[in-house]
Amino acid sequence: MNAEAPQRLRLQLPRVLLDPEQADLPCGDADGLLPVQLEIAAGRIAAISPLSESRDLPLALTPPVDAHVHLDKAFSWSGHPNREGSLNAALAANLQEGERRSVSEVLQRGERGLDQAWRYGLRALRSHVDSGGAAAEPSWEALLELRQRWRDRLDLQLVALVPVAHWSSAAGRQLARRVAAAGGLLGGVLGPPYRHSRADRAALAALLQLADELGCGVDLHIDESGEAPALGLRLLLEQLERRPCSVPITCSHASSMGLLPAAPQRRLAERLAQQRLAVVALPTTNFWLLGRRGERDLPQRPLAPLRQLQRAGVPVAVGGDNVQDPWDPGGDGDPLELLRFTYRACHCPPWQRQGVIPFTTVPAQLLGLAWDGIVRRGAPADLLITSASSWSELLARPPQRRVLRAGRWLPPPPTQQPSAALASLGVFATP
Ligand SMILES: [Zn+2]
Incomplete structure (x- = not known):
């Protein structure tokens, strides 16, 4: 766990992964997305509020x-x-x-x-x-x-x-x-x-x-x-x-x-x-x-x-x-x-x-899992957050990502780690 736990996140989520029972959450846009602000406390979603502007907000999913x-x-x-x-x-x-x-x-x-x-x-x-x-x-x-x-x-x-x-x-x-x-x-x-x-x-x-x-x-x-x-x-x-x-x-x-x-x-x-x-x-x-x-x-x-x-x-x-x-x-x-x-x-x-x-x-x-994968108040603060801000961007090239589990960031995936093959050329700085 290599970064501080966030208390608030502004993201775009597919409406289908957001609480259908929360009355103040509107429908998604033409891409099925809804910009929201999530409040996180003690590893769980404490509040979800809709945002009016989605521009440049990262696209996220609940963990697949x-x-x-x-x-x-x-x-x-x-x-x-x-x-x-x-x-x-x-x-x-x-x-x-x-x-x-x-x-x-x-x-x-x-x-x-x-x-x-x-x-x-x-x-x-x-x-x-x-x-x-x-x-x-x-x-x-x-x-x-x-x-x-x-x-x-x-x-x-x-x-x-x-x-x-x-x-x-x-x-x-x-x-x-x-x-x-x-x-x-x-x-x-x-x-x-x-x-x-x-x-x-x-x-x-x-x-x-x-x-x-x-x-x-x-x-x-x-x-x-x-x-x-x-x-x-x-x-x-x-x-x-x-x-x-x-x-x-x-x-x-x-x-x-x-x-x-x-x-x-x-x-x-x-x-x-x-x-x-x-x-x-x-x-x-x-x-x-x-x-x-x-x-x-x-x-x-x-x-x-x-x-x-x-x-x-x-x-x-x-x-x-x-x-x-x-x-x-x-x-x-x-x-x-x-x-x-x-x-x-x-x-x-x-x-x-x-x-x-x-x-x-x-x-x-x-799989009969306890959590259905829908973001609602009280659900685990578990998200896969991508660097893409639209579906087209996500489909165009592999995005970077950060994974949040119980409100804490996980280490990055293998695709975001330095490549030993490229490092062997000696022209890429090794961390
Ligand atoms: Zn098989």
């Missing part, structure tokens, strides 16, 4: 939440690259790395990932954890340790990631009991190549029943593919329409649904809404890995149809997914970079309500 990351494999690209860039090659490199994974490696990667996430301004993450084969033990041991180490700064939720069929085995049921005892979620991969559909149905039914019995949420990697559009979602809906499940279910990816024609896509979105399913769209990894067809790539990347899902009433969060691992050589877990990518990829600009909530209030709701 990332509902889909993979901390156990983050930063593993350099040792296990996938230069071919296909999904199958990513899985092969991932499995090879998993065979040799150690507790200390995952502790180191996870610590780096969480420290970056915190400095970037995130307040909570849900990480999927490789939970089959040799990778399972070291990954869980390290991430449970990290969850404890970081509990006062970041909420960390853990999801066991295995093939869906694993939950039908004795080993799967034992894993589920351990995950439930640790407060985790049951996950799995459901996508092409589909096995005989009867086997897929039975595996899904077993997972849903197990989750119901244990009271564990479910978060599936579903239809991360350009093949068999939305077949996984249809299998899931069939099960739920026959036998409801009482635990919250999240569908991560849902990429091939984006390839359906408009009418069946709309009907499917309505069925998802009826079953209270949530979707986490993962545009960065989908853009890099999917849509490859040898010489003839798909003209369109398979990607969850974010706006159509929102129109049907499905809660949609946007997640960062991979950080410098075999699934994506880039990515840094920065929620502002994700927002800057997503407005183009998903046609959801941040001046619309639907372009802000997938990074803030919707993932907060998916």
